[in-house]
């Protein structure tokens with residue numbers, strides 16, 4: 001069969017920037033898919049790893065020997081066409097399709113290292129859940145990546161707990177991409193029978209659903225820690241979803257409100273994160289142990305990163321500068337609990 005072409009023509013050579021819990025699960029999924037679609041994708045997938053020692057050895061060496069990320073996704077075979085690479089520039093060499101999948105706090109420093117080194121016909125997609133707040137401005141990471149590297153950048157987000165996707169349990173996701181041909185090609189790269197992809201033009205809504213739900217998931221975890229039960233948690237999800245949508249529409253004109261209620265990147269991600277995510281888990285322990293979020297991240301996540309608490313801080317900085325913190329009471333409450341010692345059990349007086 002001849003190679004399929006898309007708006008940029010020819011085969012895509014894919015590289016992943018990131019190799020954490022979600023990064024590794026996605027590397028496995030993409031690596032497996034690519035083997036079956038070698039007519040339009042190069043079969044080898046380079047996966048950039050932020051190098052570290054693990055049991056006295058380099059983590060990348062162990063990943064490449066065992067085909068398993070024993071630290072961030074233990075027990076899952078990544079496949080022999082996924083190759084870990086500690087050098088960022090080598091990892092993207094020859095690639096024309098970049099998947100960004102690192103914790104949001106590291107995106108800017110990583111993009112800076114890539115500036116001027118990425119050919120202009122490269123396509124990118126951000127799987128990062130978070131927002132960038134700087135100098136009173138707020139941006140989604142697709143925009144940040146586009147700005148730094150001068151390339152197009154789509155977004156993928158959904159109800160996608162990494163360990164479940166890695167085990168091939170059924171999930172849905174949403175790709176936000178303005179160019180429909182490119183969107184379809186990203187969908188062919190990611191879609192499997194068990195990982196169902198919907199395509200939308202709403203890059204903003206897709207990105208903001210993933211970023212903002214992390215803050216709501218922290219609130220849901222506080223409710224679990226307080227043992228207030230399911231009615232209370234459902235209320236937090238409902239109030240949180242409305243706050244997410246309102247924030248997106250107020251500060252990101254052009255966001256499609258339907259994305260929040262119709263797409264996996266909206267309500268479904270909110271639900272799965274409030275039931276089973278890391279933000280939820282650590283927030284529950286915050287109440288039951290009295291430890292700080294920094295301590296809990298270190299003790300409970302084995303190197304994985306919390307996104308919701310830092311996002312609450314970034315949103316607060318942005319909203320406070322505009323005198324609008326009180327208009328977003330749930331986001332503001334999470335910030336105050338994490339950083340100002342406000343007691344979780346006062347939530348009903350705040351929201």
Ligand SMILES: NC(=O)C1=CN([C@@H]2O[C@H](COP(=O)(O)OP(=O)(O)OC[C@H]3O[C@@H](n4cnc5c(N)ncnc54)[C@H](O)[C@@H]3O)[C@@H](O)[C@H]2O)C=CC1
Nearest residue numbers: 019020021022023050101102103106128129161162304305
């Ligand atoms: N884990 C999950 O279930 C899901 C995560 N996401 C999102 O995907 C993004 C990436 O998450 P994960 O892959 O789970 O990461 P993770 O939470 O497992 O983070 C650990 C990764 O960060 C890397 N890291 C540490 N310091 C770094 C630095 N200075 N520069 C670059 N990398 C560094 C580590 O080497 C490791 O690969 C996040 O925004 C997250 O919200 C999205 C869907 C599901």
Ligand SMILES: O=C(CO)COP(=O)(O)O
Nearest residue numbers: 158159160161277278279
């Ligand atoms: O984004 C996620 C699921 O879609 C994972 O959320 P956590 O970071 O809270 O684990």
